[in-house]
Amino acid sequence: MKKLLLLSALLLAGSSWTMAQSSQEPPSGMSEIQAYSIYYENYKSESYGSAIDFGRWIWKGMPETIEGYSKFDLERNLQRLITAYGGLAGQAEDPAVAEAYTDTALTIFDKVYKHFGEDLDQFEWAVRKGRFYQRHSDYIDGSTEKAAAEYQKAFEMKPEEFTKMNDGYYVQVLLRHLVSEGEKDEALAMIEKVEPYAPDQLSEYISSARNELFDSPEERITFLEGELEDDPENEELLTQLQDLYEQAGMNDKLSEISQKLYEINPNYENSLALAEAAIGDARYNEAIKYFKEALNKADDSDKKASIALNIANAYLNSDRLQSARQFARTALEHDSEWGKPYIVIADAYAQAVNQCSEGELEVEDRVVYWLVLDYLNRAKSVDSSASNEANNKIQSYASYTPTTEQQFFKNWEDGQSLQVDGSLKSCYSWIGESTTVRR
Incomplete structure (x- = not known):
């Protein structure tokens, strides 16, 4: 290729011609391979202006092959020309010039679809066109809607692959558009489809998007309860409802759903949730049982210290003072610089005085x-x-x-x-x- 570039440069030396030509043939009587070599070298170096001067004939004439160069790929080079025109649009200081470049790039998109038809990778080109609309939104009317339409096409063709692309970025773009347009049912339907494949970052976004889709927590509760009827052991749905019931102070339903989650998966989180629901209703024996299970399943000292103190308080509230002290000391074993366990022990001893003195304080008390x-x-x-x-x-x-x-x-x-x-x-x-x- 370098030899071809040198040859082309020599042929052009001293000649005068304009790069404004728009015919379907290479400029100034050059052969296709000569023009292609100069176009490609300029493209690689991101000299996009020179690249399109020597490559414009490719999208005008749509040659399937170039004599003497078997590796020529028309589709790949049309993609490069779109990139070049887009690059020039981004560099242009005059908005009218930038708009002209983007219009040309979109014309090439149209030629790609028309020329290759069913042989084209429709998924790949839908994503590519959606990205183009996004990147050049300042010069394209209705760019947000057009990008969303392209991403919607891609999603419908390959939902799993589209969802995982760029850590879920394109799904976020599409969901943001649906949410902003108030298309609640469409957004919820999409969320249901993408959740099984969603990367962590997308899962976080989905949670916030849901909040925007519902006017109130009660509306979201109603929706999720309906979803749960079709999939009663869906841990994700159950966990979301658990959070909403807690926020709404719906303690009876919170206890019920926490129990169900525990039956499905008695892990640390679900054991702890049952314990906290029980403590909220002053069911101390039940709380102690599940707190102890959570303590055995906790994986770090901070969690162990916190749970041990909860057990100590539950014992304290049920007048089992020696056990309260025991678990306060357990909390200190996991966090010796925490003041709360010492206060619980102090309270246990003060409570012991009330039990022993029966209201009549002797000097010993x-x-x-x-x-x-x-x-x-x-x-x-x-x-x-x-x-x-x-x-x-x-x-x-x-x-x-x-x-x-x-x-x-x-x-x-x-x-x-x-x-x-x-x-x-x-x-x-x-x-x-x-x-x-x-x-």
């Missing part, structure tokens, strides 16, 4: 509040985000600690260690910790 304060101070020392809650509780509990007079009669010295266990009072035997006398 008051000692436990020193231990409560120890845990609250520890909470805010390890976790500044727990400071406000810890300080509020400190203010509430500080007044219940032994008075100076009570300490005097007990002969307790400042800084003295005291055991909070059965030696203090039998109902505190499970605590088994020590605290310090303070003035």
